[in-house]
Amino acid sequence: MPTLRDVGELEAIRLLTRGAGRADVIVGPGDDAAVLRCDPGEDLVATTDALVEGRHFLPAWLAPAERGARLAAVNLSDLAAMAARPRWALLSVGARAEHEMDALLEFQSGLAASLATEGAVVAGGNLAAVRGDEWWSLTLLGSVARGRAWTRAGARPGDLLALTGRPGRAGAGLALATRDARAAGDDGRRGGTPDARAAGDEAWRPLLDAWLRPRARVAFALALAPAGAVKAAIDVSDGLACDLARLCDASTVGCDVDERHLPADPLLERAAATLGIPAATLRFGPSDDYELLLAIEPGRRDACERVARETETPLAFVGRFTSRRGELSLVAEDGARSPIDPRGFDHFAGGR
């Protein structure tokens, strides 16, 4: 099978960036830079995120197309958290010369398809040769009505905390999979289908999928933006507690999370029991779910719930922001308050 070495840099870049033809791409891949047409009255929103082999994925755990989809999702989620419409991406890849072209094209298909679902195209790229671990870095550009981007900084005491999906699932999936992989003495590099193995019980699949195949909440964010209900937003890329703490920090508020209103998640609870840890540790701890945390103006709750129904997005109102700056509390049914540990995940502080 042909490899990158056989095909060459330029042809590989051409293949990695194909399909960018559309009206807002004035000059696409193949020139020194891409020329893109913004609309008057819009701001540009830009983010960058990367996947690194051996760190964010192991080849045996994610097929190339899934890796592309994941790279799209982690960047799309950042734009969702700003209420921005995804439009253009620039792809920077470090790949080994012996990388098979078929795998590269599958990656490209997965990336392009996931971006296309949310309206974005790859408008440019770069390909560098590496000797060791491969990496895939994407810069995603989007647009938003001028001055209307959501930020982390707008929450006020009294605003409601709303939550899409069921954060904690991705971390639970990772914990289950790596535990089983360790038990099997396999670091994931030797092939096989770790999902099935990790499963033992196929019932874990929703948790494994939450980790391996996240979907960004772009459609929900774009549908919700016109309601003017969102005061602040962040995506859950490091864990519910960690990202809530960041939003509170940026907004100089605190937050009471109401235990009763957290979305029920029996599967997560079963995973916690299997792993021998409290469910709350999974729910609040390190987990890259790419769900949204939102600060909602109290009077607009109904509008949000309507948009959630219309876009089939699970949305729960789980708490309220307070003036107790930096204080995150879990409030039990009996009114007892306990602090939430805002620890997240630091890539440099040792593995999880």
Place this chain on the structure above:
Amino acid sequence: MPTLRDVGELEAIRLLTRGAGRADVIVGPGDDAAVLRCDPGEDLVATTDALVEGRHFLPAWLAPAERGARLAAVNLSDLAAMAARPRWALLSVGARAEHEMDALLEFQSGLAASLATEGAVVAGGNLAAVRGDEWWSLTLLGSVARGRAWTRAGARPGDLLALTGRPGRAGAGLALATRDARAAGDDGRRGGTPDARAAGDEAWRPLLDAWLRPRARVAFALALAPAGAVKAAIDVSDGLACDLARLCDASTVGCDVDERHLPADPLLERAAATLGIPAATLRFGPSDDYELLLAIEPGRRDACERVARETETPLAFVGRFTSRRGELSLVAEDGARSPIDPRGFDHFAGGR
């Protein structure tokens, strides 16, 4: 000395992206994405390029600040080739946990200073942990009056070929340095100052600097753009012949290069003699000089020369585009024509 592991991901990103405060950065680093304000009537121009340890640089050859400057230059050059004004950058880094913070901050200073010289700031970033070689990927965004970006595709037969600087010097510097490093049995990783060593003769420094410390022709491009003289442009990132071939290919033209008008370069000729290869091989062969190749409307030559003088940019008119599609010829003083080999550099085809 503290390392990335000591400081942590978030603080390191904060340090890497500091100094973005200005009016067109509505939301800077520290949120899920950056919010940037385009001007009405402008197009966005976007490029991405990366430096990979062991491939584009060896730690002993470039100090961290120079590495930052180089990463800026290779991206700035792409915008210069589109006549775009550099504005915002997003930095994606793969670094080892034991990377020293001092070195990271020096890199940041070099990058930020070089970007600032041309009007750009780092508006966002990402930092991932790697186990092996480190990499530094930058996405640079700029703006240009709507529909006025230069591309590679506009050259017509009869247009003049103009050239900034003295392409080939970077490749000559690399050839001299690696030859001397090989002679010393050193791959550049063991420290020392290869410049001085490669020099043996300090006189090589301009060639070594052309390779290690390129400067993009942004100011010249921006000053030249309003003259409306440029029909097509490309930067010399892979070599004069290779990049000229690309421009001709995109414009469906050929080019006659007039040997008499090539800028004199006695130092390059001396390097060729020392290396035992023809000077033309250095001049036309693989070389990342980040100079500009321009197709100029014949009647506007004077305007270009005026801008070159005003911006102190060496500019030579060295040939003429022809209707002989894809044909690159070197025309000697006696009128004899010889074909120019359009070979460039392919990262995956083995070393140069």
